Amino acid sequence: MSELPPTTSVRRWLVTTNHKDIGILYLITSLFFLLFGGVMALLIRLQLWDPANHILSGLAYNEAVTAHGLIMVFWFLSPFAFAFANYFVPLQIGADDLAFPRLNALSYWMYLFSGVLLGLSFFQGGTLSAGWTMYAPLNVPMYTPTIGSTGAILALFMFVVGVTASTVNFLTSIHHSRAEGMGIMDMPMFTWSILATVWMMLFAFAALLAAMMILGADRVLGSVYFSATEGGSLLWGHLWWFFGHPEVYIVFFPALGVMLELFQTFSGRRLVGRKWVIIAICLIAVQSFLVWMHHMFLTTINLEIKTLMMATTIGISLPFDLLVFALIYTLMKGRIQFTTPFLFAFGALLLFILGGITGVFLGAIVLDYEFRGTYWVVAHFHYVMFGGATALVGGVYYWFPKMTGKMYDEFLGKVHFVTFFLGFNAVYFSMFLAWETPRRVFEYNPAFQPIHQAGTVGAFVLGGSFFIMFYNLAKSYVAGEDAGENPWDYSRTAEWAVPSPPPLENWPNRPSYASGKLEFVKDYVPDGGPAVRADENGNAVTDGGDAHSNHIRAYPHWDKHPSHASIWPFALSLATGIFLFGLSGFRETVTFTLGESLAATGLTVTNPMYPVFAVLGLLALVYTGVKWGLEDFYAPPTEFAERWPFNGVEKVKLGMWFFLASDVIVFGAFISAAVFIRFNAGWRTWQPLTESLPGLINTFVLLTSSFTVILALVAAHRGSRKGVLATLGTTIVLGCTFLAIKLWEWHHEIFHRGVTISANAHGDPIQASIYYVTTGLHGIHVVGGLLIAGFLFYRAYQGAYLDDNRPIEYFGLYWHFVDIVWVFLFPLFYLF
Structure with a gap:
């Protein structure tokens, strides 16, 4: 669509x-x-x-x-x-x-x-x-x-x-x-x-x-x-x-x-x-x-x-x-x-x-x-x-x-x-x-x-x-009276240079300030080739520009037009709303029983419909996320643009950098909260909740998975479909191994040692809260990464990423970040 x-x-x-x-x-x-x-x-x-x-x-x-x-x-x-x-x-x-x-x-x-x-x-x-x-x-x-x-x-x-x-x-x-x-x-x-x-x-x-x-x-x-x-x-x-x-x-x-x-x-x-x-x-x-x-x-x-x-x-x-x-x-x-x-x-x-x-x-x-x-x-x-x-x-x-x-x-x-x-x-x-x-x-x-x-x-x-x-x-x-393009005498910004309201794709041709004032340039586009500048006679010029041969800027007379419609943002948001509405009903007065082990975690609801909403919303989230990824939606980058201070950085990579910068603050806040609470509780009074060996093994597993993502990128560069599938598959196996060890560790702590986040349970609920919530957030990031890796594996099986390996590179940025976060969490919860 x-x-x-x-x-x-x-x-x-x-x-x-x-x-x-x-x-x-x-x-x-x-x-x-x-x-x-x-x-x-x-x-x-x-x-x-x-x-x-x-x-x-x-x-x-x-x-x-x-x-x-x-x-x-x-x-x-x-x-x-x-x-x-x-x-x-x-x-x-x-x-x-x-x-x-x-x-x-x-x-x-x-x-x-x-x-x-x-x-x-x-x-x-x-x-x-x-x-x-x-x-x-x-x-x-x-x-x-x-x-x-x-x-x-x-x-x-x-x-x-x-x-x-x-x-x-x-x-x-x-x-x-x-x-x-x-x-x-x-x-x-x-x-x-x-x-x-x-x-x-x-x-x-x-x-x-x-x-x-x-x-x-x-x-x-x-x-x-x-x-x-x-x-x-x-x-x-x-x-x-x-x-x-x-x-x-x-x-x-x-x-x-x-x-x-x-x-x-x-x-x-x-x-x-x-x-x-x-x-x-x-x-x-x-x-x-x-x-x-x-x-x-x-x-x-x-x-x-x-x-x-x-x-x-x-x-x-x-x-x-x-x-x-x-x-x-x-x-x-x-x-x-x-x-x-x-x-x-x-x-x-x-x-x-x-x-x-x-x-x-x-x-x-x-x-x-x-x-x-x-x-x-x-x-x-x-x-x-x-x-x-x-x-x-x-x-x-x-x-x-x-x-x-x-x-x-x-x-x-x-x-x-x-x-x-x-x-x-x-x-x-x-x-x-x-x-x-x-x-x-x-x-x-x-x-x-x-x-x-x-x-x-x-x-x-x-x-x-x-x-x-x-x-x-x-x-x-x-x-009302017609306003025309510009009803104001001294407005000086570009929106007043186009009709009112503006057309769907904004401009009659490419806007440029290269001459010191706003002009609309019609670029020369060879058949099947990238956009290039044209002079006043329509002949191609070659000085400068940031054209990408695999991303041609689409104008009405070019073969591929930008996409302007998709139902999946609406659907994904609706699924999120349903999931959170269901989640809001948890931890109330009537126990939601799926066996004693779940009841021990403190998950309770007042109405059995809330878990239904939560499960349906979660399933819908996964489904709409996959459909989003599979949709053929074309949003071309601007071919000729000023990009200081990020010259030479492709837009999806730049977006990933900004997202990860935000995520650094999220994890920084969690780690800062852990340190703040520990100082208030008395730093030396706390001992690690769990043995260091599972955490050490998981550190090795995650760092190895980062290496396999790099190998997947190398295989894509070389055009090796089998190599991409093997290395992405290894990454998925290692990620699942990490989660399996973490779940075993949690099960051992909760049901064998009685370390829970309940204020009335055996053990220190403050320390347990910090441990489970912070490592749980990291675990959610791992699960998200595995879902993306599974999607990439499916697309690679269909032959994708051999000509354009950037999706693997962007996934690698995310996965390396998740691994680096664990390097900080391991000493905080397993050593200090």
Whole structure:
């Protein structure tokens, strides 16, 4: 399946992999979650109308607070920004699509079905009620025992998996597919903001993924990372905020990119200090990982480290000052057009400045002791996150003509802005005035009641303002004026050089900036040969280029066209959702009996249907994964492109590098958690849980399997089908041997020595938790590698990989990484 049905067909939206379609799906879905999270917010504000109000019970109020925070931060703000990133980044860099179109579709469907899982959690005995930061020990079953709580955590896990796919895709696309002549410093500011964002996401969301897996193990398998360890709460704080503070900039940077574009367009001026703005963005991206501990000033961390974190926190404000001054000076030197997009961008700047100033108070240790846990934090947080994201609303109006070919109603747009701005400040500035109100608590000092009532009115005004936007855009889409290619006087990015909306494959010919300006070049393509440059007379030229004879860039008149449709991203995501829904029902009150041995592991369910969903979902996952691999889907690389700093690296290999970099952080978080807990428990009090001989044998087995993968690549180079089959088969046998030894070892420890992760079992549950969960994660990676190796073996049996051995090379990168991880785990669990 490669051809797209028409946009009027439901099937089109289930199978599309085109970046513009995915962008529209992200936009519509994120706006739905805005309404979902907004309803939760209005319930909170109604509860705060009167300190004696009990519209919601205490538990329901906590669920509303948690759901509102999770939905707005994860399911609205970031996807809202990446709706524009999906649609416009390929256009701005001169690409036909993102590097991996099916991966892009997968990231969207993972996002959607994770949101469905979150919605279902309300009907599983109640959703999570631990606050959106999910602080330990409130996040463990003892305090949030419902199935819905586990369902919400697994929904967030699924969301992060989709984010990882999207991150790898955007990094590969921007670094591999920029048009000829577009250097890294020449990219539009919106694309620059997305590049910085996805670099932060690559590492920050990997830490969150690790935290979600560890928390999932605590809830589903019964491990005791966060419930029975002396430093469990502190461990969660480190893992969460190592993600959580970069997340502030992950949310803000795309909005900043929109701000930078709009300020240039509607002032008629190039950005003042553009080079320094880019440097400031890079500095902030790096520094964002060095300030997380200021969220933990009230913990037992020693004062010296807190002081260091205070200094880094204050330091990160300096590049932000540069950004603000650059924006202001750009306006001062321009002729401003007060359109709706500009008003929202300018309003975002004002709101963010106030949010940033109030955040400096929280960066000081002494003041943080006073303000922490109050509505001052809530107000600051919303002025930064939602205030900055106000620019994204401006982005909706700015790019609406390009996406639809229609102009919005300017008068209604300005009414929307005024209503939004007044409602925003009414609800959130009132929180500064009533800052002594404890956060997440609905009973407060009656003296603050008038202020909270004003905030509630403001919340309804703010929520109502979005319906003005919905009406405006719907009316304009149906009966608005034609916008033409470019309705703005001073826009300067490439998306405005094509029709509105853009055609399926974006460009009439290959876009190029080699001459210093955007041009469309028609390349000369010999019959059966690679694409080559053509001069103005259509004759081939041979200087430069990065053409691959086995990957011809497909234009409409060439033999092979790019694929734009696949059902398997949807199917794979649906299977994942079904599996996680089934998994959410485990570890509850009624024992799920498959013999006493399984019951001893702590796997329990309240409804026998949950195991059915889990098994069906797992089988569907394997089936859809195989069908994905067998599908004939063609996504050609850009033949002539700027690829610094990855010149000469093929796009799939580059994507694999980025994925493995993320996985390094995942395992790094697991190993760091093990070391942290061991230090808290007393390093010298622990002895290895198991004998070192099985681990030593397994180390030898895995290292040998790495060698056989190398031999498989050599055999493919030599065109030896039998050699490929023999060496891949040996790798599979060695991998299975590793798993068999590991399973024997686990069986021996659990059933002969009584070492389990149950807090009531014989042995040390803390040490056992770390051992089983960490080596179990590695085992899952081994199983995944064996499934891939089995697929490669099947394809090699059919004669594949002799002409193109790159799939074996990419599998080798993954397998070598898995083996290297074991080299670190072996001494940690078997020797020290």
